Amino acid sequence: MGRSKISVRGLSKVFNPLKGNPVVALENVNFDVEEGEFIAIVGPSGCGKSTLLYMIAGFIQPTKGEIIVDGRRINSPGPDRGIVFQEYALFPWLTVEGNIKYGLEEKGLDQDEIDEKVSKYIRLMGLEGFEHKYPKELSGGMKQRVAIARTLAYEPEILLMDEPFGALDAQTRELLQEELLRIWEETRKTVLFVTHSVDEAVYLSQRVIIMTCRPGRVKNTVNVRLDKTLSREDVITSREFVETRHKVWVDVREEVMKHYCIVEG
Ligand SMILES: Nc1ncnc2c1ncn2[C@@H]1O[C@H](COP(=O)(O)OP(=O)(O)OP(=O)(O)O)[C@@H](O)[C@H]1O
Ligand SMILES: [Mg+2]
Numbered sequence: 001m002g003r004s005k006i007s008v009r010g011l012s013k014v015f016n017p018l019k020g021n022p023v024v025a026l027e028n029v030n031f032d033v034e035e036g037e038f039i040a041i042v043g044p045s046g047c048g049k050s051t052l053l054y055m056i057a058g059f060i061q062p063t064k065g066e067i068i069v070d071g072r073r074i075n076s077p078g079p080d081r082g083i084v085f086q087e088y089a090l091f092p093w094l095t096v097e098g099n100i101k102y103g104l105e106e107k108g109l110d111q112d113e114i115d116e117k118v119s120k121y122i123r124l125m126g127l128e129g130f131e132h133k134y135p136k137e138l139s140g141g142m143k144q145r146v147a148i149a150r151t152l153a154y155e156p157e158i159l160l161m162d163e164p165f166g167a168l169d170a171q172t173r174e175l176l177q178e179e180l181l182r183i184w185e186e187t188r189k190t191v192l193f194v195t196h197s198v199d200e201a202v203y204l205s206q207r208v209i210i211m212t213c214r215p216g217r218v219k220n221t222v223n224v225r226l227d228k229t230l231s232r233e234d235v236i237t238s239r240e241f242v243e244t245r246h247k248v249w250v251d252v253r254e255e256v257m258k259h260y261c262i263v264e265g
Helices: 049-057 097-109 111-124 140-155 171-186 196-205 232-236 239-264
Strands: 006-015 025-033 038-042 065-070 081-084 160-161 190-194 207-211 216-224
Touching: 006 049, 025 049, 025 065, 025 216, 049 065, 049 081, 049 160, 049 190, 081 140, 097 111, 097 140, 140 171, 160 232, 171 196, 171 239, 196 232, 196 239, 207 239, 216 239
Parallel strands: 038 190, 038 207, 081 160, 160 190
Antiparallel strands: 006 025, 006 065, 207 216
16 A cells, blocks of 8 residues: 555644633544545534545644645645535636636646636536526536536645535435546545535445544544446445445444534533
């Protein structure tokens, strides 16, 4: 096995440490991600999943511990890491094409390269015919496709995805899962994918990290060994899928129950 692509070591995050109500969001989180791995992260609401992704993205700083990417400690955002946010974060004043182009122009690519990449990702995400529409004219599913296309067009080595399909209807969600898997198989990016859906986590990933309720720690890691050459139907009815899903679900349920005890008690 090669060097880790991402290494999270002793990571803790306390919000408002100096005010009256400090929030310990994460406490001593440790895990490694290999290059090209697809990792899913699940855990109760408020356990620090978004916080973890934002720290890997470099938007916020850890209170303790460190994040190593490609052997270097990171402390700011970089073009090697692309994030798709929990809420669609499109520029409302730009068209679909303009939104996808934005990062590429920032990156300083020449116009031909930009046009080529924009049309490639418009095609890959099924956005043809919508190039000149504005976000407000799009459905939720389309907006999320644009957000994903925009991040992919930038071609980061690491994709950080924070519940990217959470707000979508079941059919659109399944379609985008298939598209994401296809793109991952094609490009072998390193993916960290946060979701509340155990089915989605097991279906997409090679490894599921289950987090405890707040303060978030790594509760367990479950390897997924599915035959991805099979159809969706065959995968989700396979014994391996059903057993893995159950394993993950038992851990998640335990943490979600604890979470409610704290909230209610
Ligand atoms: N900027 C902030 N200031 C203070 N507290 C914060 C801040 N951001 C997050 N928190 C707190 O940190 C904890 C973790 O939040 P985070 O958004 O990372 O959870 P999450 O696991 O992504 O939840 P969800 O599944 O609901 O998206 C929560 O208790 C939240 O209230
Ligand atoms: Mg979140």
